[in-house]
Amino acid sequence: MIEVENLTKWYGNTLALDQATFGVEEGQIVGFLGPNGAGKSTTLRILTGFLPATSGQARVNGRDVLLESLAVRSSIGYMPENVPLYPEMRVEEYLAFRAGLKDVPAAKRRAAVDRVVERCWLKTVRRRLIGQLSKGYRQRVGLAESLVSDPPVLILDEPTIGLDPTQIEETNKLIVSLGGKHTVLLSSHILPQVEKACSHLVIIADGQIKAADRLDELKRRLAHRQQVVMELRTADTGDGPAEVGRAFGQVAGAGDVRTEGAGGGWLRAVVTPAADADLRQALCAVVAHRGWQLREVHRLAPTIEELYARIVAGEADVGKEAA
Known part of the structure; x- marks a missing residue:
């Protein structure tokens, strides 16, 4: 569903991505982890068509992100870390507007908006101006927007920033429920959230993919030093x-x-x-x-924090398998 092969990105003389290669199968929920500046955001922007790669290839839903950008964008629900919203619009008005931009048929937009308002716990604020909402509610609006067209692929960048512990737990449950029907690539710094929601991990550091495999398999490979x-x-x-x-x-x-x-x-x-x-x-x-x-x-047994720290630091040679 998501295929990345030897993806490289230069910003002038700075190498942001260095021949990154990984894959995400249909219906999987995959955690995308790495320290700040590792290349996560660059990878997500390339996959979503916001940024061209210097070399290499990326495909989403069987379509090349460079050559078939519009087809790729129509198959992705993308929630960036800082969700761009229109503060002067009401929640349901904004979601209906976005549904129209995503080619949801006019006859089905109301039902689509009602569905994501329910799933993302926005019923009590659906008539509120977005500019009057708290950070947590704005994050939920961003998540609802990514789901409104019911896309096959979801790319979520820090979806729980600004949420309280109860909301984080509910968001985790929602993400888990999306698996199977949707393919989800989840970028987050909250490692326990990733452990609960994701069956697979892709770990990037210094622009290189350090590990890509099932979470339980990565733990098994590190278990010898328990x-x-x-x-x-x-x-x-x-x-x-x-x-x-x-x-x-x-x-x-x-x-x-x-x-x-x-x-x-x-x-x-x-x-x-x-x-x-x-x-x-x-x-x-x-x-x-x-x-x-x-x-x-x-x-x-190694915790996900230990696993992550050891892989990023290069202390564990776990190899790279297709996620």
Whole structure:
């Protein structure tokens, strides 16, 4: 549904996109992540026909974004980070106007407006002037505008900026409900939102695609360096936190060891592997040998924040698969 091949963009002497390649299949909800200045906005502007690429190719819904720009734009619902609205227009008036520009038949515009007003929680403000709305409501108007023509592809750039936690949760549910019928490319800095809504990730940094795959697959590839958390009691042996750290640090494959109190005389130790290793058996052997009491042992799966940070920093070679 979205195909990007060797997309490159120069701004004068500045390279913004460096042969970016990724794909989004029909019906997928894909998170598009990257730090500021990574090339996200440039990519979205090229996909939506607002900006030409220097080289490479991009297709949306089977159409070339450069050679068939109008056809591509008609198949996309685009919500930019800063939604351009007409403050002097009323909400339903604006949505009807935009529906007309998007070739929604006149006989169907009222129903289209009613549908997106309902889906985006705008019923109480549909007759209000847009200029009188809060930031959160203006964001919802922008989301409704992107949906009003019921396009097959949605490109959403920071859709929850300005929303309160309840509205963010409701927006997540809406985005998830769009999957299947719509193909969604979601750019956001709110990583928990991306984790809840998206099955796939595309991560870009320094203009290059660093990873493109299923979220669970990316986590699986990083799972080999999962931290081990142990809760133990050492009071009967007289060993303190420093001795626990020293003993665990001597285990083959152990890297950083952190210890902290866990309450009630228990100690929590967090051991990070130095390489690809599961340290649980070796650490439990140390506990048994030293006569310590063990209450709990488990591995910490990488969070999306850790996954993102490691990939962007180049600390994890996860490869690139089609999203």
